Amino acid sequence: MAIQFNQVTKKYGPEKALDDVSLQFQPGKIYGLLGPNGSGKSTTLKLIAGLVYPSSGTVTVLEEEVTRKISRKVAYLTELDMFYDSFTVDKMVRFYETQFPDFNMEKAAQLLKDMKLDGKKKIKQLSKGNRGRLKLVLTLAREASIVLLDEPFSGLDAMVRDSIIKSLLTYIDFDEQTVIIATHEIDEIEPIMDEVIAIYKGHIIGHENVESLREEQGYSVLEWFKSTMGQRGE
Ligand SMILES: Nc1ncnc2c1ncn2[C@@H]1O[C@H](COP(=O)(O)OP(=O)(O)OP(=O)(O)O)[C@@H](O)[C@H]1O
Numbered sequence: 001m002a003i004q005f006n007q008v009t010k011k012y013g014p015e016k017a018l019d020d021v022s023l024q025f026q027p028g029k030i031y032g033l034l035g036p037n038g039s040g041k042s043t044t045l046k047l048i049a050g051l052v053y054p055s056s057g058t059v060t061v062l063e064e065e066v067t068r069k070i071s072r073k074v075a076y077l078t079e080l081d082m083f084y085d086s087f088t089v090d091k092m093v094r095f096y097e098t099q100f101p102d103f104n105m106e107k108a109a110q111l112l113k114d115m116k117l118d119g120k121k122k123i124k125q126l127s128k129g130n131r132g133r134l135k136l137v138l139t140l141a142r143e144a145s146i147v148l149l150d151e152p153f154s155g156l157d158a159m160v161r162d163s164i165i166k167s168l169l170t171y172i173d174f175d176e177q178t179v180i181i182a183t184h185e186i187d188e189i190e191p192i193m194d195e196v197i198a199i200y201k202g203h204i205i206g207h208e209n210v211e212s213l214r215e216e217q218g219y220s221v222l223e224w225f226k227s228t229m230g231q232r233g234e
Contacts, residue, residue: 001024001025001026001027001060002025002026002027002061002062002145002146002178003023003024003025003048003059003060003061003062003146003178004023004024004025004058004059004060005021005022005023005024005044005047005057005058005059006022006057006058006059006060007020007021007022007056007057007058008020008021008022008023008047008054008056008057008058008059009021009054009055009056009057010040010043010047010052010054010055010202011055016202017040017043017202018040018043018044018047018202019201019202019203020057020203021040021044021057021202021203021204023197023204023207025178025180026178026195027145027176027178028174028175028176028177028178029178029179029194029195030168030172030179030181030189030192030193030194030195031178031179031180031181031193031194031195031196031197032181032183032186032189032193032195032196032197032210032221033045033180033181033182033183033197033199034182034183034184034186034196034197034198034199034221034225035182035184035198035199035200036184036200036229036234037184039199039200039201039202040199040201040202041150041182041183041199042150042182043202044180044182044199045076045148045150045180045182047059047066048061048066048070048074048146048148048180049070049071049074049076049148050066050067050068050069050070050071050074051076053066061073061074061146062145062146072100072101072102073102073144073145073146074144074145074146074147074148075100075102075139075140075142075144075146075147075148076139076148076150077135077136077138077139077147077148077149077150077152078135078150084123085122085123085124086122086123086124087122087123088119088120088121088122088123089112089117089118089119089120089121089122089123089126089134090119090120092123092134092138093105093108093112093119093137093138093141096108096138096141096142100142100144102142102143102144103141103142103143104141104142104143105141107140107141107143107171108137108138108141111136111137111140111141111167111171112137114163114166114167114170115130115133115134115136115137115163115167117130117133117134117137128155128156129156129157129159129160132152132153132155132156132160132164133160133163133164135152136149136152136164136167140167140168140171140172141171143173143176144177145176145177145178146177146178146179146180147172147177147178147179147180148179148180148182149179149180149181149182149183150182151182151183151184151185152164152181152183153183153185153188154185161188165188165189165191165192168192169192181193186221186222186225187222190210190220190221190222193210193221194209194210194211195207195208195209195210196208196210196213196221196224196225198225198228198229200229200232200234205228205229205231205232206224206225206228208224
């Protein structure tokens with residue numbers, strides 16, 4: 001198993017962001033983690049990345065219980081802008097190379113080209129769409145076993161969304177990498193997901209294989225998600 005949650009509860013103060021979650025992610029699959037705002041998607045990814053720890057229960061990644069050290073094996077695209085504004089794109093790429101032994105410079109160069117990013121530009125000069133693209137370059141250039149994308153489409157236009165999906169399909173190694181995409185924009189990732197997990201108020205309320213959803217139950221992911229949420233009165 002690539003990732004295992006064993007009865008994980010995560011509290012921030014008295015509030016439970018995740019409540020007794022048990023969940024498994026298999027290697028080499030693309031997962032969609034779907035849920036409305038505040039449902040616990042980011043918390044789930046942060047637990048895998050070792051940025052927060054369970055209040056109770058355990059999270060195991062690649063057979064090891066998660067500590068900060070896991071960041072060496074987990075590539076994490078956050079929803080936050082973490083860029084050093086005065087850096088150029090090239091400098092940022094070189095900075096990542098020094099931070100992560102699995103960072104592949106050739107892959108980064110190819111991704112920059114595909115995404116039509118100018119290496120000489122300062123990060124503060126980039127449009128929001130190009131910042132989104134750069135974040136993806138930095139994440140996908142890593143040959144990490146686990147790739148976590150938190151809202152990779154938020155605030156980006158249709159063309160940028162398209163180029164993100166294309167680069168995912170091109171640069172993910174489907175034999176080696178497990179990818180989890182947290183989003184509430186289901187349409188975008190519908191064609192590329194293997195498995196879909198619905199999360200609501202800190203609980204996993206559904207987990208399905210996308211192909212069997214379509215073929216056996218005749219549901220699109222969006223239809224399935226709406227009906228799963230509907231049963232919760234949402
Ligand atoms: N650092 C924090 N301190 C206090 N409460 C937090 C913190 N981070 C998250 N929470 C709370 O935990 C719950 C789950 O948040 P989380 O960010 O995991 O949800 P999400 O599904 O990613 O939402 P969004 O789509 O809005 O990013 C929310 O109620 C949120 O307010």
